[in-house]
Amino acid sequence: SACKPKNPVQTSLTVSFANAIPYDKKSRRWLDLTRAITTHICKDMAPIHTVEKEGFKALVKTLDARYVMPSCKYFRQVELPSLYMSCRSEVENELRDVAHFATTTDLWTSRSTQLYMSLTIHFIIRNWTLCSRCLQTL
Known part of the structure; x- marks a missing residue:
């Protein structure tokens, strides 16, 4: 019936302690x-x-x-x-099957005048998707 009291679900001590560890x-x-x-x-x-x-x-x-x-x-x-x-x-595993690739470098300066240079490799995988991976930033 609608007046039936609900049984509250109480967390057991075991569960409470487990959640505190x-x-x-x-x-x-x-x-x-x-x-x-x-x-x-x-x-x-x-x-x-x-x-x-x-x-x-x-x-x-x-x-x-x-x-x-x-x-x-x-x-x-x-x-x-x-x-x-x-x-x-x-990246090494990805590049194992790559027959041809191109590399680019990029030079830039941060706001704090820190100089950076990156080396990026570009290649095409079997489904003709162009991929690029930054190999290093100095």
Whole structure:
């Protein structure tokens, strides 16, 4: 009937405690979140110190309270080199089957008058798609 009291769903103590325990640093979830933050730093050219900013920490804690973010030093010494090697390996595998390519260089100056030079490779893959990969920026 319409007057029947509803049975409230109460979280068990086991579930509550499990949700309060931080992820193990070898767990899939911790690794995925750490890689996502590393990708954000690289793709959005965010300073590595972003991970130490209070606002960013609050955002991450709101998204997943069980995630304990590693230090800036960890990202610099472990995650960024790991992502670099992974990307490098992907590009090397991509270029193995390329018979012909062209390279271009680009020179520019930042707002702070820092000089940069990039080397980019251009090639066409089997389905006639033009691809470009920046190989290095100095």
